Amino acid sequence: MSTAIRAEVPSEAARWQARVRVEVMREVGGFVAARCAEHVAVPDAGELAAVLTGFAAGGKYVRSAFFLAGWSCVAEPTPAAVRAAGSLELLHCFALLQDDVMDGSALRRGRPAAHVVFAEWHRREGLSGCADRFGESAAVLAGDLCLVWSEQMLRESGVDGAALGRAMRRYDRMRSDLAVGQFRDLVNDSRRLPALDDVRDVARAKSGDYTVRGPLELGAELAGAAEGQLDALGRYGRVVGEAFQLRDDLLGLFGSTEVTGKPVGEDLRARKATAVVVLARERADPAARRELARLDGLDRLTDDDVERYLRVLAATGAREWAERLIGQRLAEGIAALSRVPLPDPARDRLLHLAHSCGSRSH
Amino acid sequence: MSTAIRAEVPSEAARWQARVRVEVMREVGGFVAARCAEHVAVPDAGELAAVLTGFAAGGKYVRSAFFLAGWSCVAEPTPAAVRAAGSLELLHCFALLQDDVMDGSALRRGRPAAHVVFAEWHRREGLSGCADRFGESAAVLAGDLCLVWSEQMLRESGVDGAALGRAMRRYDRMRSDLAVGQFRDLVNDSRRLPALDDVRDVARAKSGDYTVRGPLELGAELAGAAEGQLDALGRYGRVVGEAFQLRDDLLGLFGSTEVTGKPVGEDLRARKATAVVVLARERADPAARRELARLDGLDRLTDDDVERYLRVLAATGAREWAERLIGQRLAEGIAALSRVPLPDPARDRLLHLAHSCGSRSH
Structure with missing residues (x-):
């Protein structure tokens, strides 16, 4: 299957993705710099501006690529479309900044997460009180700013006002579903044995739809796509989003730090109830099930525990199932x-993006 | 002074405020119920919907009152104006939900704060992991939803589209300044001796402008106020906002729990650097300064420490200065x-609101 897809992918689409990533990143960087100059150029807030600027300048920019691929189904993306695409990257910054606090993730893209950076600044400045707590609060606030600025960037992008008015319905749904999905994620992570259907349902709502389907449909709708096109893109987005999420789960479990920018086993240590882990628990034979339950019961997992956990997971066949x-x-x-x-x-770009979602290595 | 103001206040304006509070609360309640039905009616999220619904149904609704008073300077508020006013209450819900997490405040309006409610739900459900941490994350997410819904409620309020397009500049500034102000607040609270000017500057940016001036100007501008009116309202809003904030500081220090819905001494225990405390430190004689430094150096304040702290504060004259x-x-x-x-x-309403900001007992 994977060879067949690879054969269909023209390198022109890969070059297009690389090019629009640079263009969108430039727009996001400019927008964040302008907002920082307007609101964050005040005493003591230099570190806040630095974190926001640095955060917007990294990442894969997958969501804006799907947005622009959706737009391509009607016309070649305009400069306004590139700005509107950028608003989805700011929405993603919001999600990452706050998720890293909630999950206690110390690394993001191979570097210290924002809450860690703020905590280090607190220590460096010799401030009183708990530095970690300050770091977490500051990262939440940086996330809030990205959430506000995402909507502002979309509104001020210059896309047609009437089309924007109609499409806000989708954007609003993405934003609300993202927060509600994160809440459900936290609940599932806290359940001893969440059901596979619940976990997949949340993964679809939170990550898949917001990464692939939502941006794709939003871009297409803003460009003026016909109903039939939107239907087809919706079907494509739903399943490609699921593939993206499954690949993300596999990378979170079996990917190396150089590839993911995250410590090995972080998802296991954070007790993340991903579809792969939940399926493995369901498929495990009695001995493997006892071993998983023992590991789940430990206060914290050592490196050896993580290695053992991954071996048991792999032995259940859950990894092949996901592939x-x-x-x-x-x-x-x-x-x-x-x-x-x-x-x-547009077709070439969508094939390319589907392929890279399924096989991406980071 | 206070008697002179009181004499000018017609009870008609007080009745108006009570009436619009009910009207705005009904709109906010309806909007939140619709959003919960659309986004939060999913497995495991019942507690999230309950907290959001309960939160929106309480509070003084000061910001919407200033918005509608501003609107009154041009015309009597329309149903669309009432909905637009409601969006400011959702913005305030966002700020309270997240501030209570960051400040570690266990009480809000005399009842358990949202993060405490979520933590209790986590325990009741017998979920694994740290209940307090779950509660804090859930309250942050509830705040995120209120931030998103505030903008959506304003956009869908039905106020004139062109006026809204122009006024979004003010709304955007309020939202960004609110988050940046909270960041600066956290920094000031962590400084051993923040400067009075810094503290007052942050209080103005964060609380004053967002409580009084911002809502007032937004309401007036959306209704189509003339430049001269906006200037006068801006001057009024700036100073009345400062009075509001000072009263808030005094209540946080000297107000009783029955009046504030908060434990006595909470602001002292949280080491909040309010203008009154910072001024007291500056005005204290050497003996009082040593005593304040000693109390500031304690890991936590007992009830006796709080009482002693308040006596020293009062003796510096900082309380009279604030009054x-x-x-x-x-x-x-x-x-x-x-x-x-x-x-x-409109004039009567503004006089009444100024009076109640300066003298309000909760």
């Missing part, structure tokens, strides 16, 4: 595209 | 109104 499902979902996504007329560049 | 400043600021605010033509009901 198979990724291949299946990508095939479904590609099939959905074949049933609707699309400009060639 | 005098409140009276002076109210007089300046009222003087600003006298220099511009305003409809009688």
Whole structure:
């Protein structure tokens, strides 16, 4: 399956993705710099501006790529479209900044997470009170600013006002579902044995729809896509989003730090109830199940525990199940595209993005 | 001073405030119920909906009152104006939900704060992991939803689109300044001896402008106020906002729990660097200064320590200084109104609101 997809992917689409990433990043950087100059250029807030600026300048920019691929289904993206795409990257910054606090993740993209940076600043300045707590509060506030600025950047992007008015329905749903999905994630992570259906349902609502389907449909709708196109893109986005999430789960478990920018085993240590882990628990034979329950019961996992956990997970076949499902979902996504007329560049971009979601290594 | 103001206040304006509070609260309640039905009616999120619904149904609704008083300077508020006013209450819900987490405040309006409610739910459900940490994350997410819904409620309020487009500049500034102000507040609270000017500057940016001046100008601008009116309202808003903040500081120090809904001495225990405390430190004689430094150096304050702290504060004269400043600021605010033509009901409402900000007992 994966070879068949790879053969269809033209390198022109990969070059397009690299090019628009640079363009969107430039717009986001400019917007954040302007907001910092307007609101954050006050005493004591220099570190806040530095973190916001640094944060916006990193990442894969997957969501803006799907937005612009969706736009491509109607026309080549305009400068206004590039700015509107940037607003989704700010929404993602909001999610990452606050998720890292809630998950207690110390690393982001191979560097200290924002709450860690703020805590270090608190110590360096010799401030009183708990530095870690200050760091967490500051990162939450940086996230709040990104949430506010995302909407402002979309509104001021210059896309057609009437189209924007109609499309805000989707944007509003993305924002609310993101926060509600994170809440449900926290609940599932706290359940001893969450059900696989619940976990997949939340993963779809929180990550898949907000990473792939939402941005894609928003871009297409803002460009003026027809109902039939939106239907096909919705079907594609749903399954490609699921593939993206499964790949993310696998990388979170089996990916190396150099590839993910995260410590090995972090998802296990944080007791994240990903679909792969939950499925493994369901499929495990009695001995493996006892071993998983023992590891789940430990206060914290050593490196040896993590290694053992991953070996047991792999032995249940959950990893192969996830790989198979990724291949299946990508095939479904590609099939959905074949049933609707699309400009060639848009089709190529969507094939390329589907492929890179399923096989991406970071 | 306070008697002179009281004499000018017609009870019609007080009745108006009570009436619009009910109207705005009904709109906010309806909007939150609709959003919960759309986004939060999913497995495991019942507690989130309950907290959001309960939160929106309480409070003084001061910000919406200033918004509608501002609107009154041009015309009687329409149903669309009432909905737009409600969006400011949702913005305030966002600030309270997250501030209570950051300040570690266990009580809000005399009842357990949202993060405490979520932590109790976590324990009741027998979930694994740290209940307090879950409660804090959940309250931050509830705040995020209020931040998103505030903008959505304003946009969907039905106020004139062109006026809204122009006024969003003010709304955007309020939202960003609120988050940046909270960041600076956290920094000031962590400084051993913040400067009085810094503290007053932050109090103005964070609380004053966002409680009084911002809502007032936003309401007036959306209704179509003239430049001269906006100038006068801005001057009034700035000083009345400062009076509001000083009264808030005094209540946080000397107010009783029945009046404030907060434990006595909470601001002292949280080491909040309010203007009154910072001024007291500056004015204290050497003996009092040593005593304050000793109390500031304690890991935590007992009830006896709080009582002693308040006695020393009062003895420095900082309390009288704050009371005098409140009276002076109210007089300046009222003087600003006298220099511009305003409809009688609007003037009465502004006088009433200024009075209740300066003298309010909760």
